[in-house]
Amino acid sequence: MNEDIAWRLREAAEAHQPDRARILALVERGAAGPPVRHRTPSFARSWPKAALAGLATAGILATGGLAVAGIIRTPPPSDTATTAPSAPSPTATPTPTRSAPPTATAPAPTPATTTPASPHPSPSSGSRAQNGPLWSEGSIDSHSNVYWAQSNLALKTTQPLTSLTVELRIAQTGDVRDTGNWRTLPADDFTVTVQESGGVLVYRWMLKPGRTVPAGQHEFAGQYNHAAGVRSSANDSYRVDAQSAGGTASVWGGFAPTR
Incomplete structure (x- = not known):
């Protein structure tokens, strides 16, 4: 139309x-x-x-x-179909990659260090290891080496002690010098002295008045440097004097070398 x-x-x-x-x-x-009629022509x-x-x-x-x-x-309007813009394709969101947590590696077990038992000292005619309630044993510590050593004294008592004096005597075999000492009993219960006299390094523990050593086994030790090499402990010795309810008692002896 x-x-x-x-x-x-x-x-x-x-x-x-x-x-x-x-x-x-x-x-x-x-x-x-x-x-026009009635008007003047002009x-x-x-x-x-x-x-x-x-x-x-x-x-x-x-x-x-x-x-x-x-x-x-003017051309008739064209019936142009309006095409709706296509929806933009969704952008793919990258999925984060999760790395596996590091596997905890257990540390290699450290082999336990076993300290060999102190060798039993060889009996000698100049020792008395047991007397009354006391029993004693002297030895060289297994950790001693060619430059340093430790002399141990194990002391056992079956009765409480009201008086106690312990001496370790280390012969001067060359460059023997004190490096320390310790005991298993309370430090405040003892007066400790270390001195060299007559070619011997002496460690002395004296129980203070009014203090008591309980029944049981206790240890005393003296530590020292010495000249390089294997040191002989043949001339070293210890002595213990104690007082208990049963009376006085004394023990003495030497230090067996490390085997």
């Missing part, structure tokens, strides 16, 4: 030919027409009216032609 109307309008516009001669004749006729007043009427006629014709041409030339 729209195409048929457009075609007819286009054909009418192309067939239209403005009649210029007729338009001019109308203009001239208007200019030469008889004057060329100046008649001419503008005729001219304006002609111009108006020409304007109407021209405007109609332009309107027809605009209708013909």
Whole structure:
């Protein structure tokens, strides 16, 4: 329907030919027409009216032609399908890669260090290892080496002691010097002295008045440096003097070398 109307309008516009001669004749006729009755004829007043009427006629014709041409030339609106923009494809979010936690490696077990038992001292004619409630044993510590040594005394008592003096005597065999001492009983219970006299390094522990040594086994030790090499303990000795409810008792002896 729209195409048929457009075609007819286009054909009418192309067939239209403005009649210029007729338009001019109308203009001239208007200019030469008889004057209006009861009014004084005036060329100046008649001419503008005729001219304006002609111009108006020409304007109407021209405007109609332009309107027809605009209708013909304007293409009908096309039924263009509006396509909705496609939704953007979702961007894939990378999945974080989790590394496996490090496997805890258990440290290699440290082999336990076994301290060999102190060798039993060899009996000698100059020793008395047991007397009354006391029992004693002297030995060289197994950790001793060619530069350093430790002399141990194990003392056992079956009765509480109200008086106790312990002496370790280390012969001066060359560069023997004190490096320390210890005991298993409370330190505040003893007066400790270390001194060298007559070629012998003497460690002495004396129980303070009013203190008591309980029944049981106790240990005393003296530590010292010495000249490089294997040191002989043949001339070393210990002595213990004690007092208990049963009376006095004394033990003495030497230090068996490390085997």
